[in-house]
């Protein structure tokens with residue numbers, strides 16, 4: 655049995671005061687799932703300080719593919735590693751869309767994160783028009799293939815995958831549990847072709863309008879190992895309810 659993992663993606667939300675209240679709420683209560691929060695860069699040190707000694711871990715929302723150098727505005731994996739960062743989101747659809755991240759860049763970022771002991775949470779997902787054109791497996795298959803081509807089986811064993819259909823992000827429209835399960839099973843099958851043991855152990859999270867009232871059904875599916883939560887991760891009660899789903 656894979657332990658459920660629930661990761662909050664705060665996106666570009668938060669303030670010192672709001673984060674403190676949120677983190678206090680999250681760490682005060684037990685959750686059945688392993689919990690993590692991915693905060694904006696300026697707040698990572700706050701997460702490190704306030705979550706120290708708790709069961710909740712923290713991560714970044716992005717990481718540079720470059721090791722160091724003249725890359726103004728970028729944050730290196732080595733820097734995150736120094737602070738004890740556990741996860742980094744890689745290839746979120748908002749990065750792919752607004753920052754033109756290609757599959758190759760996503761794979762390079764995942765490799766760089768792994769080099770410094772950070773677990774990449776690699777996001778894949780199709781747009782509505784791609785789904786309607788029957789291209790879901792082609793698109794997520796291509797996105798995953800770039801990672802499979804770049805990583806060794808050992809490295810792949812430290813990856814978390816997240817299926818986030820773009821049309822379900824922040825829209826209130828969730829994939830049905832059957833739609834999500836079908837894509838998760840497809841993704842796990844592709845990983846299995848590479849390494850069966852890695853495929854069985856890999857956490858594949860679902861993201862896209864996950865709320866306390868739909869999390870139970872989604873998380874009951876055999877290939878859905880937890881969630882990547884946007885809006886609902888900003889309220890401690892909702893995030894904890896999802897963590898207990």
Ligand code: 13P
Pocket residue numbers: 663746818822823824825826861862863864882883884885886
């Ligand atoms: P929402 O939960 O707000 O739909 O966001 C999902 C997401 O993009 C998490 O990374």
